[in-house]
Amino acid sequence: MVGVVSPTAAFPSLETALKHHFGYDQFRLGQRLVIEAVLKNQDALVIMPTGGGKSLCYQLPALLKLGVMVVVSPLIALMQDQVDSLVDNGVAATCLNSSLDYSSVRQREADLLAGNIKLLYVSPERLMSPGFFDLLGRLIQSVGVSGFAIDEAHCVSEWGHDFRPEYRQLSVLRERFPQIPVMALTATATERVRVDIAQQLRLRDPLVQVSSFNRPNLFYEVRPKGGEREGYQQLLSQVKQHQGSGIIYCLSRKRVNELAEKLTADGESVLPYHAGLSDDVRRENQTRFIRDDVRLMVATVAFGMGINKPDVRFVIHYDIPRNIEGYYQESGRAGRDGEPAHCTLYLAPGDIATAKYLISQKPDENEQRIAAQQLNQMVDYAETTVCRRRVQLSYFGEILGETMEGLCHQCDNCTNPPPIEDWTIEAQKFLSCVARCQERFGMAHIIDVLRGSKKQKILDLRHDQLSTHGIGKDRSVEEWRLLGRSLLHQRLVDQTTDGYPVLRLNAASWQVLRQQLAVQVAVPKDFVSGPADEVPADGPEMLQLLRVLKDLRKKLADQQNVPPYVVFPESALRQMAQTRPQTLAAFGQVSGVGNRKLEQYGQVFTDAIRQFCADYGLESDPGATRSRSRPARERRQAVGETHRHTLELHRLGLSIDEIADQRGLSPRTIASHLELLIGQGETVDVDRLVSADRQRAIVDVLMELENGSLTEMRDRLGSAYSYEDIRLVRAAWQRSQSS
Template sequence: MSANLLATPTQFSSLEQALKHFFGYETFRPGQREIVESALENRDALIVMPTGGGKSLCFQLPALLKPGLTVVVSPLIALMQDQVQALQDNGIGATFLNSSLHPMEARSREVAILDGEIKLLYLAPERLLNERCLPFLDYVRSRLGIAGFAIDEAHCVSDWGHDFRPEYRQLQRLRQRYPDVSIMALTATATERVRQDIIEQLWLQEPYIHTASFNRPNLYYEVRPKPSPKQAYKELLHQVQQTDGSGIIYCLSRRKVEELASKLQQDGVEALPYHAGLSDEARATNQTRFIRDDVRVMVATIAFGMGINKPDVRFVIHYDLPRSIESYYQESGRAGRDGEPAHCTLFFGLGDIKTVEYLIDQKNDAQDQLIARQQLRQVVGYAEGTVCRRTIQLSYFGEGFPGDCGNCDHCLYPQPIEDWTIEAQKFLSCIARCQERFGMNHIIDVLRGSKNQKVLQNNHDKLSTYGIGKDKTADAWRILGRALLHQGLVEETSDGYSVLKLNAQSWEILKKQRSLLIAVPPTPTYAEETDTDGFRADVEVLFQRLRSLRKRLADQQAVPPYVVFSDSSLKLMAQQQPQTLTEFAQISGVGSRKLEQYGEKFTAEIRAYRQEQGRV
């Protein structure tokens, strides 16, 4: 048994000391310490923390400091394997039970659990709730105790979430069977509606709630026009060739994935396809090669996603339109999980709208179609928006953001600003005169004096606002309407019908107490990629040598390179160049186990580099 497994809270003078011992970090990220403290008090918790915020540590550290077994519910085999591998590499007793194991191997792991060698057990919800597993956990509780349940990807419990899974609804049985065992629900994305659904569906009792900012400041967001497939591919290839590191390219169809992967290969880019049409073996092989840095680019449908725990993805490109803002946030958020700069590009062409509309039409349920069409309108609004990209994204999750983020295309390359207060007054007045019962397209039809059936049936051709906006195109009015929505100056219902409603800020504009300034887009131009890293050339040479060493060590152990050390830790090594084990131990990400396992090899590489440079 690893000495780490014998750790108890009394061994450490502070939580920070335990953090350094197990995981190699000197300080907690924002919110982590308070979450760990609540877990040690055996409180239920709902944790909403964006990708890269350090959710896993919030239940892993308490599991190591509390007596008994912590059970982690995880939806995908790849996800649980990655986390277990990383924990084991830190000398922590962790394992998983799933359908990929031979019965004898599963039995061996159960014996290790009962012998107290395991602190964290990862299970899929289906496995956890089957008729054999729950009695086994009952026995574990009587013999060792159950420290808590951690439910990862908890948004799957809600049909309002972007990845609803019916089996997650059954997890409320945990509360019935183990009423005194705390439950921590964790997710990277959840609107207020989804958060409430998680609490109700899992029967969380007076939970400690932590909702971190959804802002990912290290990600650069941009939208590029897609005038033609040929031009779009040319820009995509240029971006891939100019960007170091791994990347993911998302497409809507399997055919597009195969075509794009083949084209990139022909142009000398190491790329592989990933979609549901491939065999299980082919998908697993391609994913493993990508995670272990054997290839640089994965071209994929959304089948490739939630189970990907690769922290050093440097770019995510959406070659086609995503289905919702929440999906886009989740998928683009797979870039830069290590906190280092990363690039998120969305290519937008009007043809994509038709493709998504076709997919929506294939849905059988009318309500599902209604919600999907509203989500499509929101994505188009994001793509065509003229304000800070973060303002639009974060407002979707109910988080205010002042704009001017300094790390999106609109903020770095601002467009001309015009005062459209009078137009805003016309628009809002029309909403009021239509009794706040209609959506944006109808308001625009009334303003522009349309004679369509819906306008005439409602007698809206008799309103004082009818035809007062003929001087502007429908597209111009849509720019205005989206600006009002994105700046919180008007509201829109979220039940699928997208009805516009006035709020207090709307009336301030109508009463001339507030003005509206909006960016009016010219023909977009996009700057060349810039080096946002500021990484010195001489340090870069050592960094690449350390990456090569990491890859060799990872291949010897058949694990992904980031399990050995993250890019962030390697950069610190390249910058600080520790030459002794004592110095190496101070690097963030170097815990007790990794110091023992890798310290000599990495310090030897650093000393060799310094000697070659004449810096000894």
């Protein structure tokens, strides 16, 4: 029995259902399209980045359709975490796994057959166990099964970064239950992996939703790592600079244990995680990290899909990852809540040698070849001088097109760009050599030909007789490697991905050869580290209230034996601290506060906020019950001396950066002062701060995204537009609308 209930049966729209169950006013990009397809019983393949809202794509349909949604999840800790979050949100969910005793399993099966459960989480091993298909058959006959959702679906593909053979068996779902729709979901999948997933799971004419892989809130950087002692001191210094929770990834168990011990000795709150620990210890350590009992987790990649903590503020790779796809997934553990987060990769030649040795120990030669190519791609990423986000997105077949220059402004190469030089002639030599070699060789061979090598292979192939042989003697091997990587990252040449990295010309290559396209190369300079964390722009009272709310959240979470973010994500606490809602009606307007959360936590949080405001002589937020289109920061905050000082310097003609330098504050803080002053009716010359063209573009988006958040507006405008520009124009525009 497969059925669907139209959302209009209980709710006038999908948005109403979303707000009721999960507390959000709008869907994220791509979610609504997937949910509509699932409600029509269509198969779906969903590729959304970490933190992009994949889970909602099956959770909301599960609540609107008849029957039980069966979710296949690879790890017990991950499924238990999801179940805890759903139950706390008033959603009937449960899981069946090997950690349960016999009586618990029987009770949960009884609840399922009685129609008391809407979402059932199982591991692939449990799904394939004797008797489980009989349970599914009884479910279909009694309450119905609304669909199968295969989470972490990249595990199905041998081309994925975390292939698991047991996932291959999931095709039996289509064989045994052909009438039930199947959806596959993952955060990372290249085109090749996507095709493999669809074939392996036998999806029928699926909706394929591939969201952008761009995570604009993450800052990426690569730092050179010194020797053992120096490298540790670099790590310790960085850890102490960061605020909030962090993950440090290492390649070996030995390195994990060493770092955990050293960091503990240096006063850090840290636990280790790797496959050498017992299941109980791993589970206990992960739980303590998720519940904010410790700040740091030092781990191997075994600490992967099981982490669902949204407020990780930094991820450090102390050793080089094995491939770009794995690095994207692991670094993406940071900032799942959409707030700013930092991702650092330390690079040392010795680590590369160690990774190559580990690859050489693989028994299968084909696996060795593929792994070696993937490691080389990772090294190219670490050594590149172009935008790091561009390299990541290019790997997944996406082009960074937010700005004309293709910069993300959120990586070390964009914030501290190396000098740009015109290498068009060198690029023409390089591409011409690829063509002369009939597009059958990799980069190393092309460089050998260009530099006039007399290696036996060159002579045997008679490539010493090519017109391009020796035309690049004036450049070193490293310079040609730099150019080759740059051409790949700019997609001016292609490379095969089957383990034999052969260079192939594309349409852009021929444009370069025909002198229709110039080639710019970023040339390395002395290393400069990325920017330090910005001084928060929020006022001291907001930060103090945020700490109070975090303490309250932790207390409530401990009482329920759940992670703090199950109560509320940090983004919701930040909005509460900004808007200071003191009535249940105002509290219900906070993003992430649905009916269940309002009923469960509304009173205790508004009491705490009301008490804080009374203690510090603060007024309640006059805009708490107004339209959500008005920014949270626009509140009746008194204009103090610090704001007046900023205003005086502005009226003297100083720019935001100049005011920030003179006052020793961040530009973000100065912009927040000016935003407040505009809202309070003071005269601020926005025309001098933001060009007319930019103002028009921002106002267009303001009118289009009437209820949009600051992040949504910047995503639409692109990273060439700063948050400061948007906030200033928004404040001026809203003031003009109200006058």
